[in-house]
Amino acid sequence: MKMERLSQDKIRIFLTFDDLTERGIHKDDMWREIPKVHELFSEMMDQAYTELGFDASGPLAVEVLNMPAQGMAVIVTRGKMNFSHSDDTLDDEVDEVYELEVTMDETDQITYAFHDFEDLLRMAKVLNPLLIDGGSLYSYKDKWILLLDAELMEEKLLQSVVAILSEFGEAASVTEAVLQEYGKTVIESDAVKVLCAKFS
Structure with a gap:
């Protein structure tokens, strides 16, 4: 808690x-x-x-x-x-x-925080093959916050995605509205794919 x-x-x-x-x-x-x-x-x-x-x-x-x-x-x-x-x-x-x-x-949003950019990149490389598209990346309170939409994910995929996210980051309770208002948008869409493409 x-x-x-x-x-x-x-x-x-x-x-x-x-x-x-x-x-x-x-x-x-x-x-x-x-x-x-x-x-x-x-x-x-x-x-x-x-x-x-x-x-x-x-x-x-x-x-x-x-x-x-x-x-x-x-x-x-x-x-x-x-x-x-x-x-x-x-x-x-x-x-x-x-x-x-x-x-x-x-909410259908999955929100995870990463303290270290290297952890975020390692997570993206592991997660990339599982995701077709999606994800937004924000900078908020000295952390990288990844937002994914769980609505279109099947239960098995959702569990795998959460397991990978949990390995590299920690669950965050911040909402998309707060991130848009007080955070900085780093990658608006397809964040995982963009991270892998730019930092491979």
Whole structure:
């Protein structure tokens, strides 16, 4: 479980499928109201307070983004407390620490980060024979970020692609919108083929 502060009132938590499996949670369980998911959320909020000083009391908006191979990105935004209630209502709010508004979304994007350009090139050479086309490469926060579309991949190919990506890089929870806004586009399309052609 990795987390980062996006702003004073917003954090992003990245959960791998291993994080979920260790807690006996299947990815489909994240869509359901079950005690294990509540325990996981409490654990995430405790860790966010310890690591980032993020106080999760009051109303929270939680966005869960399911990524095909990497796991889940959970974005938690803290709202403002409304103190215009009577004393009785305020006591109820203290008991119910988290007032949640949860939205779920899925993406077909596979996003991997590479710290070293040499690792990125080695990965491209291994991956190239498997891919017909596709992929965008960005530079973001001193890392190379490769984005691939999993929508057209069969399950077996997807597993092979993820295995190769995992060998050379690490799963990233950054979205395409963030990369386009704050990152730099290095190769807009067919990134793996272009890397192999230019650096063979």
